[in-house]
Amino acid sequence: MKIAMVGSGYVGLVSGACFADFGHDVVCIDKDQSKIDRLHDGIMPIYEPGLDALVENNVRAGRLSFTTSLAEAIADASAIFIAVGTPSRRGDGHADLTFVHAVAREVGENLSGDAVIVTKSTVPVGTGDEVERIIGETGTSHRFSVVSNPEFLREGAAIGDFKRPDRIVIGAEDDFGRDIMREVYRPLFLNESPILFTSRRTSELIKYAANAFLATKITFINEMADLCEKVGANVQDVARGIGMDNRIGPKFLHAGPGYGGSCFPKDTLALLKTAEDYDSPTRIVEAVVKTNDSRKRAMGRKVLEALGGAEAARGRKVALLGLTFKPNTDDMRDSPSIAIAQTLSDAGVELAAFDPEGMELARPLMPEVTMCADPYEAITGADATVIVTEWDAFRALDLKRVRELANAPVLVDLRNIYHPEDVRAAGFAYTSVGRL
Ligand code: NAD
Numbered sequence: 001m002k003i004a005m006v007g008s009g010y011v012g013l014v015s016g017a018c019f020a021d022f023g024h025d026v027v028c029i030d031k032d033q034s035k036i037d038r039l040h041d042g043i044m045p046i047y048e049p050g051l052d053a054l055v056e057n058n059v060r061a062g063r064l065s066f067t068t069s070l071a072e073a074i075a076d077a078s079a080i081f082i083a084v085g086t087p088s089r090r091g092d093g094h095a096d097l098t099f100v101h102a103v104a105r106e107v108g109e110n111l112s113g114d115a116v117i118v119t120k121s122t123v124p125v126g127t128g129d130e131v132e133r134i135i136g137e138t139g140t141s142h143r144f145s146v147v148s149n150p151e152f153l154r155e156g157a158a159i160g161d162f163k164r165p166d167r168i169v170i171g172a173e174d175d176f177g178r179d180i181m182r183e184v185y186r187p188l189f190l191n192e193s194p195i196l197f198t199s200r201r202t203s204e205l206i207k208y209a210a211n212a213f214l215a216t217k218i219t220f221i222n223e224m225a226d227l228c229e230k231v232g233a234n235v236q237d238v239a240r241g242i243g244m245d246n247r248i249g250p251k252f253l254h255a256g257p258g259y260g261g262s263c264f265p266k267d268t269l270a271l272l273k274t275a276e277d278y279d280s281p282t283r284i285v286e287a288v289v290k291t292n293d294s295r296k297r298a299m300g301r302k303v304l305e306a307l308g309g310a311e312a313a314r315g316r317k318v319a320l321l322g323l324t325f326k327p328n329t330d331d332m333r334d335s336p337s338i339a340i341a342q343t344l345s346d347a348g349v350e351l352a353a354f355d356p357e358g359m360e361l362a363r364p365l366m367p368e369v370t371m372c373a374d375p376y377e378a379i380t381g382a383d384a385t386v387i388v389t390e391w392d393a394f395r396a397l398d399l400k401r402v403r404e405l406a407n408a409p410v411l412v413d414l415r416n417i418y419h420p421e422d423v424r425a426a427g428f429a430y431t432s433v434g435r436l
Helices: 010-021 033-040 051-060 070-074 098-110 127-137 158-163 175-184 186-190 200-231 235-243 264-277 283-306 336-346 359-365 375-379 399-405 420-425
Strands: 002-006 025-029 064-067 079-082 115-119 144-148 168-171 195-198 317-321 350-354 369-371 384-387 410-413 429-431
Touching: 002 010, 002 070, 010 025, 010 051, 010 064, 010 079, 010 158, 025 070, 033 064, 051 064, 051 158, 070 098, 079 098, 079 175, 098 115, 098 127, 115 127, 115 175, 127 144, 127 200, 144 175, 144 200, 168 200, 175 186, 195 200, 200 235, 200 264, 200 283, 264 283, 283 336, 283 384, 283 410, 283 429, 317 336, 317 375, 336 350, 350 359, 350 375, 359 369, 375 399, 420 429
Parallel strands: 002 025, 002 079, 025 064, 079 115, 115 144, 168 195, 317 350, 317 384, 350 369, 384 410, 410 429
Antiparallel strands: 144 168
């Protein structure tokens, strides 16, 4: 089957490469010429473990190619996926559908055969109807069906998630759409990945409901962490204790500096906007968004406290280990590190940082931070070292070396990756999240 993937970012490129690996004939399209040039040279525009090899193998096998020309790429394609960005619209928090609508129009104007147009981007309820209207408006004479197929992959584990998904959700309004989608995902049927067919609007809402629920889980355990600190309990044990209950489950119960990334912040906000538009308030999600927002700066204040308070912190140096919103990605969108760095810099703290993959994208977002070649360079002369992202590289720091290089043995572990007794035994003043 021929598939066109419009948008070759985290989702489009991973999905396109995986579909090619299933045996489909895939063309990935992007309007960013430099991205396509780099892909032609075998250079990945994003960091995602295993992606370079997957792309290389499928390009070599002749199943995967890249272009900036949508018209050429969609010719003969049975399925045309839209995987462009849907960021928060400036000012009001609604999902910005400019890119999705532009692609819909371009697809409609260039359809050269019957096709299913599949929205993989995360889009508010009703977007499929609008995409259908826009394509219809172009006057195309070809049969088309607009389907919703939200993506649930996680950056950093994207290929595994795509190839072995917990479920595939397909929102289709007719048999043409459903049949083509069955064909697209046939290799996964064989793997027995559960597939859920719903209406298009239901499918669109499932994606937002899933992200809002996960964001709620994280925010809930973060609040429990704060309470643990006050009452002298251990949040990791609380998480374990509740997570062993199958109705709750152990995942997404890691206390930390608050959720970030390219999805949860914008999707929770967009859900609030949809709820508002339909006069059906979602108070729980409202509270989650607010609580998470204030948490990021609160983590900055936690570091100031570890330095002896805001007064004492002025002019001191802090090393930030990890900047991306989670490990194994270079994605800096809405990372908690941005607000933490800002809070510290506002308090007159000098900042040095190291991140294995995120520094290039982080640099313009935090110009006040000196980027370093490795964690130890960042730690040199630091009055406090802060673990912001739990990259493996930070899980086994040479604590003796850290003590020697740092100006003061102060470790703030915002991801709870160390055992308090070990770090304290190594002579550190140690602060973590929700544990004494
Ligand atoms: P991204 O910004 O990494 O990629 C989007 C790409 O689309 C960019 O390369 C951009 O140049 C391209 N593009 C924009 N307009 C175009 C056009 N008219 N023609 C061709 N290309 C165009 O975004 P992403 O992280 O891949 O997210 C894409 C969508 O998937 C979003 O709706 C997002 O919410 C959703 N999603 C993302 C993730 C994730 O982990 N990143 C997971 C699930 C769902």
